[in-house]
Amino acid sequence: MPHPSFLNRHALHLRPDPARVVVRAFRPSVEPRDYNPLDKTRANHIVDRVLALDVAEAEAVLAATLDNFDDRHRNLPAIFEQRAQEMEDAFSSHCCFTPTQLQLVGAYFLHEYSFEAAALFNPSIVPHPNQSGVAPGAIRFILSLRAVGEGHISSLTFRCGTFLADGTLMIEPPTRLASLPRVTMRVGDKLDLAFEADSDITERVIFPVTEAQANGIEDARFVPFIEEGQTTYYATYTAYSGQAIRSELIETSDFLTFRLTPLKGPAAVNKGMALFPRRIGGRYAMIARHDNESLHLVYSDNLLEWGLGTPILTPEFPWEFIQIGNCGSPIELDEGWLLLTHGVGPVRHYSIGAVLLDKDDPTRVLGRSHLPLVQPEKSTREGYVPNVVYSCGAMRHGAWIILPYAISDTFSTVATVKIDSLLAMLAPAYR
Template sequence: MTCLALRRHHIMLQPESARVIIRPFIPSNPQRLATIIGRALALTEEEVETELAAVHADFDSRHLDIEPVLMSHFAKVQSEIFTQRPLTRSRQLLIGAIFSGEYSLEAAALFNPSIVSHPDQSGVPEGGLRFIMSLRATGEGHISSIEFREGSISPDGHITLVPVSRYVSLPEVLPNPTYRKKRFIVKLHEMGFDNECTASVMDILADDFSRSELAARVASVRRESLPLSHESRRTLECVQWLADSNYELCFSSKLAVSERILFPVSQNESNGIEDARFVRFVDDDGTVTYCATYTAYNGRAILPQFIETKDFLHFRVLTLNGTAVQNKGMALFPRRIRGRYVMLSRQDDENLFVMFSDNSHHWADPHLILRPAETWESVKLGNCGSPIETDAGWLVITHGVGPMRKYCIGAVLLDLDDPTRVIGRLRHPLLCPEGVEREGYVPNVVYSCGSLVHGGQLILPYAMSDKATAIVSLPIADLLAALLEDNSPPEVATA
């Protein structure tokens, strides 16, 4: 009988309501919009300066640079301004402020972490590691976004986090991203838009085309097809939706890691970006890309999405294709196996599957590898992030849901050459919610979206009841031994 000693690190990431961004606050009713603009236009220049000074006094200290955001929000309503007279910059800024509001990103929760090594390891002492942790932040309206933290592991296993900045910044959404024609057509066909209108739009475009080139082609087809049939109108709307769902973001290199925030951009994620599972993917030629799957939610349906970045400054967000792209909990393996990409998934919201592909953006033919076996996972099970390669096999940290909707964390081991084969499994949980960990937005839950191995230790960040985040570690050799032994199930002790 093996006793697994968990080391609880003195780190607790609690939600901080003072970390805010500025979002548009624009009424949808045109009459109300016009009335508000009218009040702003009726102010004298002296009144404008006084009111704008009050805005700066109240909000400058809460944001890195407020004026560009206010001007961008002014631009959103500029077409509704019913005067031909030029407006001073101060009046434009004040109108922008009138149609703006603060949003507290993590007022409700900061949870569901994943952890990867930092792309920059310069200056790290031998035996240490710098890392980046992603977190799901949830605020007003339960809208989720992705935040980041930077930290380090010392040679003796001590974990520290870089102090969190008071500020957060949204990235620039690149206005003219590029798309790959083959992927775009495949996704349109999957969505049921394999028709003449689709062909008319796509046939003339190059193998790699820009957003502006697509927009021009859609406009041309729209003009040529008048009057539009219902099918053509829906097809062109879907083309637009698909383009909006694939976008590129860029942060300034001057921003600290904790100041970068990935907030919903496209309509399909308007109600949240949930549970990003980041992994450091090394391709066969040695190229390193940080990839993540996440769940986009629009208030009605979920859609698995994919993130790619090399530096955590420039991000590409893409839709995933294929019949197996459904449900939550997709997690990419950190390298190819026998030349193919490999992904964990949960097709039926109950069991664990693995699937293989020649294309990291297209997934089909899932293979069932694991069903619930113990009472603590009797409702359903899933992964807690991407598999970790060890000499003994692929280590998969799992979560199981049992009686009273209690979430616990477990582990399984898959064969290195054939990850459809399970070669080890913990019968008892590795980690269960205890004490204050049981209290939160969703009680009785421990959950993770990704861990790593360093210095012979499994570093496991985990969320507590959809509220806050903590970190434990344990010797990887002990965990592998427990997974592979044939006798009694392991006990878990805490230290």
Template sequence: MFDIIHCPLRLKADPTRVVVRPFHIAFTPEGGRVRRIADYVLGLDEKAAGEELELVLRDFDLRHWQTRNVFNARYAQIEAGLGLDGASLPETKKQLIGAFFCHEYSYAAAALMNPSIVPHPDQTGMSHGAVRIIMSLRAVGEGHISSVAFREGILGPGPVFELMSEPPFATAADSAIELDQGAIEIHRHRDSSLSGTVLFPMTEAQRNGLEDLRLVQFDHEDGSKEWLGTYTAYNGTQIQSELLRTSNFRTFTLAPMTGPAARNKGMALFPRKVGGKYMMIGRQDGENVFLISSDRIDDWGEGQLLLTPKYAWEQVQIGNCGSPIEIDEGWILLTHGVGAMRKYSIGAVLLDKDDPSKVLGRTEVPLLSAAHEDREGYVPNVVYTCGAMLHGDHLFIPYGVADSSVAFGFVALDELLAGMK
């Protein structure tokens, strides 16, 4: 077995983390409930409307950032459908109407899991051996809807990890702009920190969730860097692999990927081109690991079979656990394996640096597996990560436990390589 340095920190589901979301009531030709609510507010005199708004603010203003502005923005979204002229309405009534069409959503009430990690774009002020990081998390709330949350922190010096404190308020990235081919652009709220930002489903293909973001810092051939992430969009019946792109974690584009491989989940992008090609690890058949190359970063074919189940702890299925990590000896690819009783484990393989289709080594035993103290939760007997990070002479692995919480561990790189056959 491997000697894992476990961090005492554990992140868990937290129903107190709430954001304001639109509360959708369908418009009908006759107006229906939407019209009735608006007419009720319009029929109030200004004093009564002010008193009703103050009651709402008394309950919710301290729980959210700029609550009145949120209500104003929601009113603006439904104004045309109501046939109203906002210019002639008092601010109090617009805010009260907006409040009736909002609700609180506890985005991580059910589960917090499946993290990935990348270096932060801003490394100013870091001491020698320390790295500022960004971690993505899959947060699950009411209706089992998945969203993407972020946390910032610092690694090192040495095998040490510290998270920055969460801000008191969480805000949803919004201002969605439709682009070509089903893509959208969304923006982090200008006053929100990244650790307080949540990315929610925005398109019909994403309606039931953004699942398992695998972030990677991508080095382009011109020397520029971009932060990319593959994830699964789920609409309740179908899945689709999509790609998140950002250069600053303030503006994000979310776009569907095309090609046969994009019909499944669990795709992980290499952090640079290899041999002039974009490279991806996939799991098109839900059982084995494939290597895919492409001339385009958004279109992926079937690829070639790379790994099949070999050991008992991975006989049911194997898949990747995030993007390959480049070291002098090649590419480290973390894998997940599922064995008897659907028990999950995390292992690793070493791929050739110039030809990743060549497997140079493979761990016979897992780095991590669902242990007795880490088996209970929403989905028992699961350990899973969407991406680790090399830090000095250690590999830092944030990982989900039982689809319920997130734990953290370090493994020495030389020990990992020595444990491969």
């Protein structure tokens, strides 16, 4: 391992908080043994019971519900009404509702979900689009994190922080509230999402919407992509249906509105794709792992269709004999493309390493770490999945690399390292 002073491990632990909740759609199921196509559904029965309440009782139930939950969510009455409107198939025998009845019906078809109760891990980091008011030599950043709640369902959440010129790193606490976006466009599995304009970024949670995402939006690798002076933030992530996986793409310019699109082609059927921050030779480029153990360079002319590419890295050292993968998008340096990697060794022990790729021809490996840069420590390796350190993306700022990473698929922390020190660890590649 490198000398202990090689990495500056900051005393920041981002741990899951079960108090952070969103409201999700809930619809009671019908037991197969009880099903009769001539009967009303359970949803119809619930609506009938609500409408049978007299005016005073309905108002009292709604007031008590709002008193119990309103301080935990943004604009809960509107959420109730929106959910009721989504349940119109249960209202077929009813012509109209009072505002109280509409909100109360909506409340019965929602439930709270603690989206990060189990884990908060696999972070990536990018510069914040708004750098106004930042001190000289400092940078404001956004962390994306994979949050896991009940049923091992993964969603995407955010934190903000600042890295100061003296090497101090601060992460702001999240807001108490959390909210889901509106779906503003849906064509097949292609989605446009929008959050409330006055919401804080730490409040925003991107939760699975499509069937392909039903069990998780996993391991988003964000990167600022610069073209013609404009910056677009892209992130590849794994959509998990509960049975199958595929790679999908997030696009945003402001972290307020997002577009989610499935990727296509043979390289997109696996996980762990990471986009280069600019075109190479006029084409989009990704690091991918479609053979489950090695890293490949793949290209696309349209950002969405990805064929098979050129193998550039295979497992070579004992700490990566099982497989290797990327730890986020390549970072452009004067010396080449810095690619952080992960390797899996004995007893499924995950470590983080690095390679340096040629800037013009990223299939050429210029240097490679023979030993891990970061690996699980005995004092912190216990967790949801023990013996794992993992990152979905680091960031350069001046002479520093800022590396957020997760520990044991449970919580996240951050380390920083000087670029010169990191490059000195990369032995020349003999190829």
